[in-house]
Amino acid sequence: TSPHDFLRAGTSLLRWLTAYREVHCRSYPVISASRPNALRDALPPAAPEAPEPFSAILSDCTRLILPALTHWENSAKFFAYFKPHSSYPAVLAELMAAGLNVMGFDWIASPAATELEVVTLDWLGDILHLPPRFLSRAPGPGGAVIQGSAGEAAIVVLLAATRRAQRRAASLPETAPPLSDVHSDTNRHRCVVYCSDQTHAIVTKACLVLGLSVCSLPTTAADGYTLRGATLSAAIAAHLAEGKLPVAVVATSGTTTSCAFDPLAEIAAAAAPHSLWVHVDAAYGGAYACLDEVLPLFAGLDACDSFCVNAHKKLLCPFDLAALYVADRTPLLAALSLTPEYLRNDASESGAVVDFEHWQLGLGRRFRALKLWFVLRRFGASGIRAHVRRGTSLALTFAQRVEASPFLSLAAPVSLSLVCFRCAPLHPAAAAGDAADDELQTALLEAVKAKGVFIIHSRLGGVKILRLACGGVEQRRREVIAAFEVIEAE
Numbered sequence: 481t482s483p484h485d486f487l488r489a490g491t492s493l494l495r496w497l498t499a500y501r502e503v504h505c506r507s508y509p510v511i512s513a514s515r516p517n518a519l520r521d522a523l524p525p526a527a528p529e530a531p532e533p534f535s536a537i538l539s540d541c542t543r544l545i546l547p548a549l550t551h552w553e554n555s556a557k558f559f560a561y562f563k564p565h566s567s568y569p570a571v572l573a574e575l576m577a578a579g580l581n582v583m584g585f586d587w588i589a590s591p592a593a594t595e596l597e598v599v600t601l602d603w604l605g606d607i608l609h610l611p612p613r614f615l616s617r618a619p620g621p622g623g624a625v626i627q628g629s630a631g632e633a634a635i636v637v638l639l640a641a642t643r644r645a646q647r648r649a650a651s652l653p654e655t656a657p658p659l660s661d662v663h664s665d666t667n668r669h670r671c672v673v674y675c676s677d678q679t680h681a682i683v684t685k686a687c688l689v690l691g692l693s694v695c696s697l698p699t700t701a702a703d704g705y706t707l708r709g710a711t712l713s714a715a716i717a718a719h720l721a722e723g724k725l726p727v728a729v730v731a732t733s734g735t736t737t738s739c740a741f742d743p744l745a746e747i748a749a750a751a752a753p754h755s756l757w758v759h760v761d762a763a764y765g766g767a768y769a770c771l772d773e774v775l776p777l778f779a780g781l782d783a784c785d786s787f788c789v790n791a792h793k794k795l796l797c798p799f800d801l802a803a804l805y806v807a808d809r810t811p812l813l814a815a816l817s818l819t820p821e822y823l824r825n826d827a828s829e830s831g832a833v834v835d836f837e838h839w840q841l842g843l844g845r846r847f848r849a850l851k852l853w854f855v856l857r858r859f860g861a862s863g864i865r866a867h868v869r870r871g872t873s874l875a876l877t878f879a880q881r882v883e884a885s886p887f888l889s890l891a892a893p894v895s896l897s898l899v900c901f902r903c904a905p906l907h908p909a910a911a912a913g914d915a916a917d918d919e920l921q922t923a924l925l926e927a928v929k930a931k932g933v934f935i936i937h938s939r940l941g942g943v944k945i946l947r948l949a950c951g952g953v954e955q956r957r958r959e960v961i962a963a964f965e966v967i968e969a970e
């Protein structure tokens with residue numbers, strides 16, 4: 481616990497981590513073979529009474545923790561979810577953030593934490609070609625904030641949208657409520673949030689937390705599993721006729737199952753006559769807006785109210801960094817600003833600074849901008865683009881092999897770094913989605929996982945499909961080809 485110990489232990493920890501990431505993570509089964517409660521049973525029932533040396537802790541990390549991990553950094557075998565990558569510069573920034581231990585909830589709590597966040601989010605916004613109205617440096621009321629996850633961002637945004645809609649319905653001004661007004665917000669269940677059957681469950685959860693009604697609209701294979709403006713318009717009209725208050729729609733840029741892109745312009749046009757807040761959940765797909773060739777998929781973003789992209793998915797940062805951009809910060813501040821006496825200060829009252837506590841749920845906040853800053857500087861915009869683009873070319877490598885295979889078929893068009901595929905039906909006439917077909921896909925999935933390649937399944941239009949998500953800078957083409965060979969051999 482002395483500075484000397486810190487230096488020695490820190491050096492051995494960095495060595496240990498590097499060895500894990502470069503070598504050892506590949507030698508463990510990618511999905512932990514640990515049985516339930518194995519780690520719990522291996523640990524002593526109480527904390528030690530006497531201090532222990534750091535070396536003992538680190539060796540238990542090797543002995544007990546590593547075997548009970550699922551190895552997300554194993555780029556040779558991990559193709560599940562949306563494979564993230566936590567780059568070394570970002571890992572170092574996390575260490576620095578913990579070492580500096582600032583708690584930047586308002587500007588005066590640590591000016592650098594706030595200002596670095598404002599600047600790096602603008603830098604990222606430029607790299608992603610975001611409309612200028614989302615940037616803090618633009619003259620308007622837009623701006624950005626780091627949230628812990630896309631789920632937190634959805635709660636914050638849907639609360640702001642609801643309060644805005646309620647105020648407008650009651651012809652009240654869009655200013656922050658006084659403390660005494662906080663409990664006067666009733667009738668939330670009348671408020672409706674629209675999304676599609678492909679929207680991530682974070683939106684339903686946000687509605688649960690906020691007491692809002694969620695309306696999940698159907699998508700079809702013919703529309704590429706996207707939410708159409710006409711579907712949204714019809715649902716809004718029906719709810720208005722029932723006396724409900726439509727407050728927001730969540731569009732997705734890169735859906736979780738098949739990485740489909742909702743048509744933002746169409747959705748924004750359907751939302752506009754009713755002043756719905758349009759939130760874009762681009763948790764995964766948003767990173768790809770840095771690529772000119774993908775940019776058309778984001779057409780219409782300039783007519784949307786907010787946009788959230790997870791830097792902890794495709795932008796080389798470890799969890800947690802969800803960048804939330806809003807075209808107008810006023811409704812957010814109106815919904816979330818509370819300034820008790822003990823947090824009053826001259827800087828905040830001058831109006832010249834940003835206090836991010838009013839843009840989020842909790843009070844305390846980590847110095848997360850550091851990891852984004854380190855990544856943007858160490859990779860540069862060109863490095864980020866190369867990383868993101870590489871994932872798409874690896875996905876094509878896999879998809880071409882699926883298309884040429886007599887045993888496999890694509891289940892959806894390849895999108896970004898994701899390939900949805902399935903075991904080709906033995907009898908083409910057999911209806912997809914029936915129990916036998918389900919069993920066929922499940923058998924393939926389990927066999928592939930048993931051979932040490934981690935992919936997951938989902939459903940599209942009720943049909944069971946398998947998903948393979950490629951990585952980035954650290955993933956090699958031969959690893960993707962090896963994964964294909966394992967899958968095809970099954």
Ligand code: PLP
Pocket residue numbers: 561562628629630631632680682732734735736761762763764790802
């Ligand atoms: N939105 C989409 C489209 C996702 O794919 C995911 C996770 O994969 C999430 C949201 C959840 O993100 P978070 O864990 O940051 O809440």
